[in-house]
Amino acid sequence: xxxxSLRMKAKLALVGCAGVVAAVPAVWLAAHQPPHRPTEPGAVxxxxxxxxxxxxGLGSWRARPDNRLGPVMALTAFAWFAAQLSEASSPALYTxxxxxxxxxxxxxxxxxxxxxxxxxxxxxxxxxxxxxLALALGLQVVAMLWGNKSGLRCSASCPDNLLxxxxxxxxxxxxxxLQRAIGGALTVTAAVLQVTRWWRGGAAxxxxxxxxLVAGCLTLAALTVTIVDDLLGGPLGSLPADVxxxxxxxxxxxxxxxxxxxxxxxxMVAGLVVQLGGPNEPVDLREALARAVGDxxxxxxxxxxxxxxxxxxxxxxxxxxxxxxxxxxxxxxRDGEPIAVLVHDPVLEHNAELVRSVCAAASLAxxxxxxxxxxxxxxxxxxxxxxxLVEVTDAERRRIxxxxxxxxxxxxxxxxxxxxxLQAKLPAGAAEAEPLVAETRHELELALxxxxxxxxGIHPPLLTERGLAAALEELCRRAALPARLDAALEDRFPDxxxxxxxxxxxxxxxxxxxxxxxxxxxVAASSRGGRxxxxxxxxxxxxxxxxxxxxxxxxxxxxxxxxxxxxxxSPPGAGTTLRADIPCE
Amino acid sequence: xxxxxxxxxxxxxxxxSRLLEEAGFEVVGLAADADQLLEVLERSQPDVVIVxxxxxxxxxxxxxxxxxxxxxxxxxxxxxxxSQHVNTRYAIELLSAGTDGVGYLxxxxxxxxxxxxxxxxxxxxxxxxLDPEVVDQLIGxxxxxxxxxxxxxxxxxxxxxxxxxxRSNKAIADRLFISEYTVEKHVKxxxxxxxxxxxxxxxxxxxxxxxxxxxx
Numbered sequence: 001x002x003x004x005s006l007r008m009k010a011k012l013a014l015v016g017c018a019g020v021v022a023a024v025p026a027v028w029l030a031a032h033q034p035p036h037r038p039t040e041p042g043a044v045x046x047x048x049x050x051x052x053x054x055x056x057g058l059g060s061w062r063a064r065p066d067n068r069l070g071p072v073m074a075l076t077a078f079a080w081f082a083a084q085l086s087e088a089s090s091p092a093l094y095t096x097x098x099x100x101x102x103x104x105x106x107x108x109x110x111x112x113x114x115x116x117x118x119x120x121x122x123x124x125x126x127x128x129x130x131x132x133l134a135l136a137l138g139l140q141v142v143a144m145l146w147g148n149k150s151g152l153r154c155s156a157s158c159p160d161n162l163l164x165x166x167x168x169x170x171x172x173x174x175x176x177x178l179q180r181a182i183g184g185a186l187t188v189t190a191a192v193l194q195v196t197r198w199w200r201g202g203a204a205x206x207x208x209x210x211x212x213l214v215a216g217c218l219t220l221a222a223l224t225v226t227i228v229d230d231l232l233g234g235p236l237g238s239l240p241a242d243v244x245x246x247x248x249x250x251x252x253x254x255x256x257x258x259x260x261x262x263x264x265x266x267x268m269v270a271g272l273v274v275q276l277g278g279p280n281e282p283v284d285l286r287e288a289l290a291r292a293v294g295d296x297x298x299x300x301x302x303x304x305x306x307x308x309x310x311x312x313x314x315x316x317x318x319x320x321x322x323x324x325x326x327x328x329x330x331x332x333x334r335d336g337e338p339i340a341v342l343v344h345d346p347v348l349e350h351n352a353e354l355v356r357s358v359c360a361a362a363s364l365a366x367x368x369x370x371x372x373x374x375x376x377x378x379x380x381x382x383x384x385x386x387x388x389l390v391e392v393t394d395a396e397r398r399r400i401x402x403x404x405x406x407x408x409x410x411x412x413x414x415x416x417x418x419x420x421x422l423q424a425k426l427p428a429g430a431a432e433a434e435p436l437v438a439e440t441r442h443e444l445e446l447a448l449x450x451x452x453x454x455x456x457g458i459h460p461p462l463l464t465e466r467g468l469a470a471a472l473e474e475l476c477r478r479a480a481l482p483a484r485l486d487a488a489l490e491d492r493f494p495d496x497x498x499x500x501x502x503x504x505x506x507x508x509x510x511x512x513x514x515x516x517x518x519x520x521x522x523v524a525a526s527s528r529g530g531r532x533x534x535x536x537x538x539x540x541x542x543x544x545x546x547x548x549x550x551x552x553x554x555x556x557x558x559x560x561x562x563x564x565x566x567x568x569x570s571p572p573g574a575g576t577t578l579r580a581d582i583p584c585e
Numbered sequence: 586x587x588x589x590x591x592x593x594x595x596x597x598x599x600x601x602s603r604l605l606e607e608a609g610f611e612v613v614g615l616a617a618d619a620d621q622l623l624e625v626l627e628r629s630q631p632d633v634v635i636v637x638x639x640x641x642x643x644x645x646x647x648x649x650x651x652x653x654x655x656x657x658x659x660x661x662x663x664x665x666x667x668s669q670h671v672n673t674r675y676a677i678e679l680l681s682a683g684t685d686g687v688g689y690l691x692x693x694x695x696x697x698x699x700x701x702x703x704x705x706x707x708x709x710x711x712x713x714x715l716d717p718e719v720v721d722q723l724i725g726x727x728x729x730x731x732x733x734x735x736x737x738x739x740x741x742x743x744x745x746x747x748x749x750x751x752r753s754n755k756a757i758a759d760r761l762f763i764s765e766y767t768v769e770k771h772v773k774x775x776x777x778x779x780x781x782x783x784x785x786x787x788x789x790x791x792x793x794x795x796x797x798x799x800x801x
Contacts, residue, residue, distance in 0.1 A: 299730050350690065405669055410597055413592075413597060413669070413695075414596040416693050416695075416696035417597070417695060417696050419696060420604055420696035421607055421697070425607075444696075448693050450622065452669065455670075456670060461639070462675075464645065465646055474672070474674055478726070479674055482726075
C-alpha cells in the first residue's frame, strides 16, 4: 500500500468521523423537533439523506479521487446536517440552521449539473449553480434581516432570529416568495438541461448515466412541486417535501453506483491482465478490451508502418473517425511508436485513465495483434500482387502469340509461298533442284506446324474470341483420349479466370493421356454463386501428385493467385480428379 | 477465273496474288481488311474471294463475319477462308450456313500451287473445301468403343475423310487409285454404317458428314 493511498484513507476516515459527529445531533434534533413546522424532515429522512450523501460522497471520493463529486457530496451532507439546526431551541443555533437551511439544494444542483466529470463546463452551468447558491444562502440571509417567527414561516414558538435588524415580516415573506419563485424556475431549467444532455450522449453514455438521470429528474421534479405547493400555501401538506427528500436521498447513491460500475470496469483491467497473461489460448482481444472498458462497440485499428496507415484485424485499410464523427479514438503507443487505435464511444473520454490503464495492460497483446494484422495486410498485398502477376503473364502470353502470328508465322507462310512459286517456275528438267525444293517445303510445313502448336499452347486465340465454353470444346476435340465435355457456361468470365480454367483443363488432359492409362476423361465446368468450378476426372490408375515437374504446381499457383482453390484427388487405382474453384466476380 | 484477295499482311496479300496469277487466275482486287473487301465487292463481283480470318480491327474472326455478309449479298461468289490456326469450331460455323462454294484452309496450303488452283476452282464452281487437318481432328480423334466409326474399314475411313474435305467421287477415286464405282460402293457403306440418309450430291454431303463427325 502506498503512502498516497494511506493518506487518502486517513482523510476519508477523518471526514467520515466528522460526518458521524455531525449526524448524531442532527438526527436527534429531527427526532425531537417541536410540531411547529410540518414540512421539515423527520429523523428517518434526516438520517437517510445525510447518510446517503456522506456515505456515497466518501465512496465516490475513494473510487474517483480526482473527481470533485465525492467531496462535494460529503460537503453537502454537512450542509444537510447543519440545516437541521433550525429545529434547535437555542436562538443562535436556530439562526445558523435557518440561514443554511436550503444550502444543500445548491449542492444537489452542482452534483447533477457537473455529473459525471465533477466539473462545470458551460457558462450556463456556472450561472445556474451560482444562482442556486445565491438563492439558497444569499436571499435567505437577506430575508432574515427583516423576518422573525411567522415572517420566516415559523410558528410563534420558534426561537428568535438573531440576524433580524429591521422588523418587517411582510418584506421577509415577499423575499422568501421571490426565492421560491426563482428557485422553481431554476429547478425546471436544471432538469431540462440534464435531460437534453443525457439524450445527446452516445448509447453507452446514456445507459451508463441512466441511474443518475432518473434520480436527478425525480428529485428536481419533486422539488419543483414542493416549491409550487409552498407558493400556493401548501395544499398538499408535507407530501411533496417528503417525496423530494426521499428522491434526494437516492441521488448520491446513483452517483456512487455509476462510479462503482466504472470501478468494476477497473476490476476488469486486472481480469484483462490475467486473461492476456494466461496460457496460449486464443483471446478475442477486441472483445476482452470492449468488456474491460465497458463499451461493446469498441473497435481496434492497427498501425501498418509499411504504408503508414491503419488496418483492421484482417489487414484491410480502416479510416479513423474524424473530429466531426460521433466516435472517438485513443492512440496506443509502445516505446514511442504507435501500435493501435481504440475507436470507442465518447463516454469513455470521461474515464480516460481507465482507457489508458486498459491500453497499458494490453499493449503487449496489442503489439502481437498488430504484428498479425501487419502480416495479414502483407498477405492481402501479396494476394493482390499474385493476381497482378497472373494478369501480366496472361497479357504477355497474348502479346507473344499475337507477335508470332503477325510476325514469324506470316513470314514463314510467305517463304512457303515463294517456294511454291519457285517450284512452279523451275524449268522442266531441273531434276536436281526439284526434290530439294520439295524437301525444303516439307521442312517448312513441319516448322509451321510446330510453330502453330507452340502459339496455340502460349495462348489459344479461340479463348479470347469465343470464350471458355468454345475453347474447352476445342480442347476436348483435340484431346489424345476420348474426352466428354459437360459445360454449361453461357457467360464470359474475367480473362485471367478463363485462362486459368483453360490451362487447368489442358494440363489435366495432357497428364491423363500421358500417365493415367485412362480409357476416357470427363470434363465438367459450371458457374454458380459467383464461382467458376471445373473438374477433370479420368478413370485411370490414379496416384498423381501435385509435386514434381508435373505442371500441376504451377496451375495450383495460378488458381490460388486468383483467390481460388485447387484440389487433386488421385487415390491409387481409382482415377484422378482435378478440381479448380475460382471466384469470378 | 476472277479472284479477290483480302489479307492485312502485305507480303501475304502480294505473295498470294502472284501465286494465283502464276496458276492462271485473274486477281481483280486486293483488300487489307473486311470493310475494304466489301467495298471492292460492291464495285465488281469476282468468282472467288480468298479471305484471311484474322484481320483488323479486332484481329479475331473478321474474315468469318465478312464471309457471312458476302454469302447473304452475293450468294454466287465462292469464299475460301484462310487461317493460321486449325480451328474446327470456325470451320463448322462457316460450313453450317451452307456448304456451296465455301472453303476453310490452313494458310500455308496455298504454297502448293496445284492444290491451290484445285481448291480455288472447286470453291468457284460451288463445291466445298475443308482442310485435311480439320477433317483429321474430326475423324482421327480418339473415341470410345461401340462408336459407329470404329465399325468402318480403313479404306472406308479414308473415303470418309476425303469426302469431308469436299472432294468429289472422281477426285477420291483419283487420289486412292481406285475406280469411281468402288468409291461409290464405299460411300454407300459409310452412309449406311453411320445411318445417314444417302445424298447423291457431292457438295451437300460434306455438311452431313461434318455435322455427324462433330456430334460424335
